[in-house]
Amino acid sequence: MKLRPISILTTLVLSSAYGGSEDKFPVLVRKETSNRTHIIKKSLPDLIDLESFDGKHFKIVLGKSNRSIRFDESQDLILKAATVYHHLSESRKFWINDMKSDVAEALPKVTVRLEISNQFDELGHFANDNRAPQFNNALSVPEGETPSWVPQERKDKWGKEIWFRPMKKILTKDLGTLGPNPMTLALKRLENPLMNYLLGQFNVRLMENIFYANYVTRPLHEDAIRYAGTLALMKVMIQGSKYTDKLFMEKYYYLDTAMVPEITYHEYAHLILSDKLEMSHSTPVVEGMADYFAAVQSKKRKVYAKVPGFSNASYKDTREKSKYSHWDESDRNSSSDFTLSVLWDVRETLGEEVADQVIYLARNYLRTRSSTISDGLLRSILRACDVACKSPTRDKLKLYETFRWKGF
């Protein structure tokens, strides 16, 4: 139901924005000062075809097709294609101008597939249509070709690609456990201080009873029962709060990755970093690094924030305060914001310019055998600091302190 008002709004904006004008396209962007989005008209740079989204550096196609999306397609598709094209162009500009990346400069034309639900097959490009279709995510695909033994009619060769999956509303409860809700967390944080406080109070009452028994009107056991009751109530509240998950989450989950600008930055970052970061590296490290550069480009504290009508997924917080746990290394937690927050702390320690270079450079020192957050990532950042920091000794000491605060 949530989709209806935004669809109407989108249609209205599109009809006014794309009323036959060929050089300006409707694009979804975030406002500068907040995470709110709006649709504005923008010219798309480096288009080489006058009738479709085929540019010098990017070609936007639909599904498995190799033909670029034409400007006379449906307005929703035009919006999506133009949004992706615009943010990819912005991202390319960032990597070339701000990061001085040779990789971005030399990157061949990238094919961007929208609404593709097929799985990626390293040997055949697209997996069969009936093989568990994918929704609500995006991925970057390394270049490749089918092996020589594949029959001629199925032979294929492809360059670097970015795939955006179709959006699909799914029940949130089907996503599995999402950890304790905020109320449970808050009550758990209070549990120990409350226990200490009650113990302290009980000690005071005990001493009063021993030394000033004549002045105490209320018997000690009454207070003891009150304290025990308070503790029991706390326990009950903590248990009870576990059943309030519904208060903190929506019934459905949906994510149109092509319409979240930071996801486009994230996927493009994967392409740039893939010159050194292969798929064999730790997923939390690889994803965290792409998250970092997406966050840098978005210039927002909270990245991947909701986009009404297109995404109700939760954001990632660059200033997430959680401490390191060995669970952060598991692939299951690769979508958490922990690695992003570590890298963001590095940015706050070293300063924007230096940190961006240090983190970009760090990919050169990541080794598959030690590709973990606590070992490989930290070691490669420290090594990169030797090269890119203004005062390596001082800055590395600052980094050690930062990592220490993060619980490493």
Place this chain on the structure above:
Amino acid sequence: MKNLFLVLAMLLFLLVNADAFEVSLLFNNKESISRELKMDARKEALAWALRHPLGEELSKTSILALKDTFSALEKRNSNCDLGLILGLGKDALKYGLIDRFEEVTSFINYLRSSDLIDDLLFRLMRNSLATLNEIERRTGHKVPIRPINLYTRLNGGINLREFFDPMNKIPDDQKTCTIDTYFSMTNKLSFKNKEDRDLELYKLHYRGVREKIIDLKTFNKLEALRKTNVLDWPLYFKQYTDIIHNAKDKLTKKPETKSETHFPVEYVSRRERVTQRGRLFQNFSSTQVMMLAQIIQRTAQRMDAKQASLQWDYNDPIGEREIYVLSPMEQYRVALKMLRKDMAEIMRSEAFKNTSLDYDHLIAAAYETGIVKSDDLEYVLKFEDFWNPKTPKWQAYARFAFSLAGTATFYFPPPWNVLGALGLIFTQTKVLNGNQRPDADDNWNVII
């Protein structure tokens, strides 16, 4: 032929300059502010420099004078405190920096204000100058009245002739030093404390002149030495030159030109005006300073090492072994723990003879030798926090306040007692526990 002359000229130049003192060692690049030169003296020194006839050449000429003085001292292998100021005065006169010896005060004030010397040398020069002036002032003084209780049990039996013998040879403050001679004399004395030592010395000086073992001039000189506390100076020229020559900036290729940190001039004892750097010079020789600095150097190397690992050689016939590679943070923590161990070991070593060391000594030594730069010092100082965490004062007060408030809520009438307690717990969780440093033991992915 021309080339031969050139080579000979170069050799001659090297020979001539072999004895020349490296004057840049004296320049102050370790103290960010002066604790010794007061504002008035600084202003006076600037005014003196402004009206000096040498004008812009003053600085260069002062360096020449310093170089001559220290080269001469080095050539003679002399470390006399009084000789230093006498020599400097003479060279300053030679270069036209001062017109008469009395102007040396202004000259050394100028040297300090323009960072051509540091606080330690400045204080040393000022003390020496005060002693020379006191010797001068006492010339012609008569023998004072007899002190009470002239013969004491402690030093009554001293052979005065033997006691004053070193002084009768009249030190020239070039090869033999007045202060060193005075030290060797007083070493024979027995005394309870500093005040008692001074009183005993006065009595012995008096007996020496009364019994005509020393003349009035020597008596006045000895009294000048006693009055100017030469036995209690925090630092002597010999100690100073030892560290300046053999330790200062010895472990760096690029010494800093200016200090940006206050650590070396932090007071260790405000009453005696001893700074961190002063304490280092006072307590340790150059060899010890180098040893202390090397502990920090080694720690930095351990942190920076490409890789560190633990190895277990199993006690089995195949000789199987297990190697655990430390993560960067484990390497960091191990390096800091080993630093503490190194400190313990060096304290027990023969070179330090069970001297109690603290972390500040190490940092001061590392800074003096140039391993640690001003910029890094703030962060190196935090290492100690790893094994010796300090509770900030505000936190101690906050804990006390919370404990008082906790008891107070007990006496509030309902419902304020419950509300107060809840509010207190919230605040305490936020203020005191919110900023707690994580414990490495909570991290299952590391072993240290």
